Amino acid sequence: MVLIAAAVCTKSGKTLVSRQFVEMTKARIEGLLGAFPKLIPAGTQHTFVETDSVRYVYQPLEKLYMLLITTKASNILEDLETLRLFARVIPDYCRSLDENEIAENAFNLIFAFDEIVALGYRESVNLSQIRTFVEMDSHEEKVYQAVRQTQEREAKNKMREKAKELQRQRMEAAKKGGKPSFGGSGGFGNSTGYTPYQVGDVANTNNDIKPPSSYSSSIPQKPVSARGMKLGGKSKDVESFVDQLKSEGENVISPNNKMSQGLKAPAIKTNVDEVMLRQEEKLIVKMYRDGGVQHFELLGLITLHIGNEKWGRIRVQLENNDSRGIQLQTHPNVDKELFKLRSQIGLKQPQKPFPLNTDVGVLKWRLQSTDEAHIPLLINCWPSEAGDGSCDVNIEYELAHTNLELSDVTISIPLPIGCNPVVAECEGNYNHIARQNQLVWSLPIVDASNKTGAIEFSAAKAIPNDFFPITVSFTSKNSYTDIKITEVSLVDDDSPVKYSVEMVQFPDKYEIV
Template structure:
């Protein structure tokens, strides 16, 4: 058989789509379709083909349209009808309402399916399932390349953040009169003035010893100023990396850090890590036999207007067993968990039966003769990761935005940070919410007129900046803000603003446990405890 063209027309003769598989001009195809309309109007509706002097039309009506194959007269009519039936099946997979607009909207897919079925006028040995598979074929190489590009973008973003923080720190040091080693080496006068080498100092003083009185006065002033700054830098450098002691009810003035009053019942770990300013000391939860943990970490970057630059979710499912009689367990995940969702990139431990996990949502050991470790240590059995698209809020528990307004004096800014719980999260409570503004100023103040959530300045630290703690937890669908006045003359020095928080009894991925049973007897269930937490790693406003 030789198929010259495949077309879709209306019953009134209006051509909608046509694909030519031989050397036919558009005018010739239009002429053939016009002849078909004249021929089909004079024959019985029971026929499925019609012929003229040169070609044969094999057609099939559906609703108000015709699917037409134009073949030569010597073509095998049986094969033509089978080909027409395959065309009809593929078109039905793209068109549901059978109107002209839907056919036009899916024209590219329909014509692509025509090309899969017919090659150079001859039918390929395919069925409708294979045609659908070929049309939806995805490139594994392209996916790998997209993942590599995303990783490069994330690495570049992290490097840009690091450099921006370094530039902001140097700028703040310059404003505070702290001279960096580069600055000391860059200015020969200050370098020599602050040098402890007696030969250098004697040569420096002897030069000004024969100068005029004004030059001598300048020499004394310069020598004192830079010697003082150099000593200040040495003090600052010696304090870097040391833990900051938090004093209850008082201020810490020895190193220039200010610590606000902290409740006696609150124990924060102040070791330079931003996240630990808002999270309590890690206490190992009690294990009554079987303890299951779902721990998820969120990374997200927001623009200042609230739009999302990037978002990423990482999660791990851990098992802790402290009794050998409970080690032969079988974990059944909840039916709502879609383990075949490729966007989450689920990856099971090598010792876990992967086929059983994907097909039955069961977590069990691959070697059925062995049991889970029962040394009361956490064992990660499942990991997952998902990268959100731009402006995708599905991975973002709290949406952030900022408003920065310069004061009339020109030496400070009014900064308002808005936060809102994602509407898709119902029944959650956000705890330990806080923000860090990378400006180590000593005169930042909270605007009490816009302080519905009891925000306080926990500390102003030279290493990280202004640490703000939100005192009240956030409930579902709540919106809040915190406003403060920050001294400064450059808006970009206020960013990036980092955020930290924790959410308990919740999972973005929806991972949940249905039951825990004995491996060899699934009717015998085990009692277990389940902990689900969401924390942050890099969650900021750029």
């Protein structure tokens, strides 16, 4: 088939979104779209109409039409199948089928249309793939975000260092009994002899720095004129700076008038676990509806975060009892021999510490297979056509790996446009999302106690192909592999270090097609 253009228009003939796929003048396209409302025959059930040069294939969507303009030589059956896919895309991006919603999401619709048709010919894609392609992550954007976060961290570190420096100058001046001199634009001098709040007064970011109240009694008190700035007074500049620090997530101690009387400032709480490890496993699964695995991939990663420099020189002990043949790979700076011989993660140069306040990936692994035995959660879908044009659908899940506990399991089943399913039986909960034409089957927990379950429903005016692809999502705090973090110790004396481990497993993509 050769598809000339796709458009969404009102029943009065107003074009809301139009995308052409072949070389043609704007005037020609506008003329074809303008002629369409006049060609629709009244009182007929046909969904296409032909002229001497083109064919209009359309489908009503409440007050709108989804319209395809093709050549007369195109296959009408392929035209209708393509039209159904276009019509399913619109509710996926628009909450309601009205003019304002279509106009607001016009660019998303155009991007989706471009994934369906290229140079006038239909691409072999389904609705799930269209969503994936349209929402594809940008590598350049990730690089930009990473650079920006690095710059922000550096700026915050510089701010902390400056705060420490100003605080030290203030403390030295207080011990000498003189006025602190900060010099340049860093100080706010005044005629009264008092120095207003500096960064160190309001942003104590290190527990080693004592608040000004601890030594304020040793500063010689001088008479303050009526126009002078009081010690506990707040200036607009200081307040705005404090608000900015709070918005960036910094711990800020608000100035208190009682601090000048020698009262202690409230202590800043620190994280008890200075060594944090995250073990993350991501699944990519694609199964055939009739059984068999098209693609299975497991990607694992252990990241290390150190919040205190005294725990920078450490080693992490692992226990690996996996027998599936996963491929392990350590970070280039990790000692590979140490890992092979003792299953320990440590730096090649033990005298150097791990980076501070940074998530560092130290070990990753991968497993690829087409063996169904590796699939943790099996989904079996049986749609059966009835004599009245409807379908009876039975879907069953089975937890193949009973050592796992899956939380927030969601199985999303696509439905024909305008379908209102009648659920006869369901283990768990279900929700019909009409806007997205989906039936969402959800189970809070799937484990060995309820390793199987089923849902049964019927749908009018449907064919078996309407209920695919089925997508699955869940989370789990169990590891798919038998890799465990057992101990963290210092490099110097092998003494144990307190640490915390966060384990998470989730599917990046889990489909039955």
